[in-house]
Amino acid sequence: MKKALVIAPNCIGDALMAQPLFALLKARHPRLVIDALAPKGVAPVLARMPEIGRVFPSDLAHGKLQLSARLMFAQQLKNEGYDLGYVLPNSLKAALIPWLAGIPLRVGYRGEARFGMLNVRHANPPRDQRPPMAEHYARLALKPGARLPEDLPEPRLRVDPARVAATAERFGLAPHARVIAFCPGAESGPARRWPAGHFARLAQMLRRSYPYAQMIALGSAKDAEIATEIASEAPFVRNLCGQTSLDDAVDLLALSEAAVCNDSGLMHVTAALNRPQVAVYGSSDPRHAPPLSQAASIMWLQLECSPCFKRECPLGHLRCLKEIEPEMVFVELRKLLHRP
Numbered sequence: 125m126k127k128a129l130v131i132a133p134n135c136i137g138d139a140l141m142a143q144p145l146f147a148l149l150k151a152r153h154p155r156l157v158i159d160a161l162a163p164k165g166v167a168p169v170l171a172r173m174p175e176i177g178r179v180f181p182s183d184l185a186h187g188k189l190q191l192s193a194r195l196m197f198a199q200q201l202k203n204e205g206y207d208l209g210y211v212l213p214n215s216l217k218a219a220l221i222p223w224l225a226g227i228p229l230r231v232g233y234r235g236e237a238r239f240g241m242l243n244v245r246h247a248n249p250p251r252d253q254r255p256p257m258a259e260h261y262a263r264l265a266l267k268p269g270a271r272l273p274e275d276l277p278e279p280r281l282r283v284d285p286a287r288v289a290a291t292a293e294r295f296g297l298a299p300h301a302r303v304i305a306f307c308p309g310a311e312s313g314p315a316r317r318w319p320a321g322h323f324a325r326l327a328q329m330l331r332r333s334y335p336y337a338q339m340i341a342l343g344s345a346k347d348a349e350i351a352t353e354i355a356s357e358a359p360f361v362r363n364l365c366g367q368t369s370l371d372d373a374v375d376l377l378a379l380s381e382a383a384v385c386n387d388s389g390l391m392h393v394t395a396a397l398n399r400p401q402v403a404v405y406g407s408s409d410p411r412h413a414p415p416l417s418q419a420a421s422i423m424w425l426q427l428e429c430s431p432c433f434k435r436e437c438p439l440g441h442l443r444c445l446k447e448i449e450p451e452m453v454f455v456e457l458r459k460l461l462h463r464p
């Protein structure tokens with residue numbers, strides 16, 4: 125029985141985009157054990173993937189070398205007897221641990237002068253010529269240059285109904301509550317955040333049409349301010365940003381009848397739970413990292429200036445998001461809510 129160690133991406137969305145790689149590896153080598161080393165903020169998502177065995181959460185900070193911590197991890201992993209290492213981030217730092225741990229086959233994309241550290245190297249296309257992220261990662265399951273199968277599996281997370289019910293109860297939601305979730309944050313900056321006022325107007329429309337629905341805002345503590353702004357105009361929206369763990373947020377999204385999300389980690393989580401959602405895109409590009417679910421509806425205006433991939437609008441008007449009117453999202457959401 126062979127064992128593989130995955131060095132996971134640094135953000136939730138990318139970790140989910142990597143799940144088709146794990147599924148492909150399992151389909152080709154059913155007895156392969158796949159473990160993952162992942163940042164603490166990403167580890168809970170990997171722990172819910174059926175393909176993944178053990179998850180080693182790490183405190184390794186993005187962008188920092190932390191050589192002694194990496195040496196310690198490598199020493200610990202040496203004893204696990206891994207045959208293969210899949211290095212998903214492009215950095216040299218990410219390739220260090222499998223190399224220091226003496227894993228014989230180390231697979232990844234070329235980049236940052238890590239030639240010696242990887243010995244199965246795939247050509248890394250320039251950013252603007254890369255296939256969608258899920259395909260990009262999935263190619264690592266094959267020999268360099270080989271063709272991917274046509275239909276890649278979509279990411280899917282495990283959900284425990286008893287745990288979902290317990291989480292709902294802890295947050296004062298009835299187990300059969302009809303919940304609509306808003307995920308108003310986006311780590312990558314304001315140019316990916318639909319305005320708080322738009323969320324609030326949408327909430328008011330939903331309130332009129334679905335008075336029984338319980339609306340909640342989910343996200344990290346960094347998103348609490350935006351959610352407070354939403355709740356100031358729509359006080360019936362419960363602001364749970366910063367009050368849930370990532371696992372709690374996954375449970376509450378699993379319970380939700382529908383969600384409205386910015387291009388963010390929670391958008392990819394909602395897709396991996398196959399919950400209906402409207403995914404709102406601003407400066408980014410849904411062709412690059414779309415929500416991988418048939419239950420998702422994408423709102424993207426594809427203006428002449430987009431995608432610019434900037435954190436803040438370089439033109440100062442943020443038309444790509446402001447011109448997605450709440451009425452437009454409401455119409456999409458209503459279609460999802462009425463779908464059989």
Ligand code: SF4
Nearest residue numbers: 429430432437443444
């Ligand atoms: S330049 Fe265009 S795509 Fe970029 S943030 Fe501004 S409006 Fe959006």
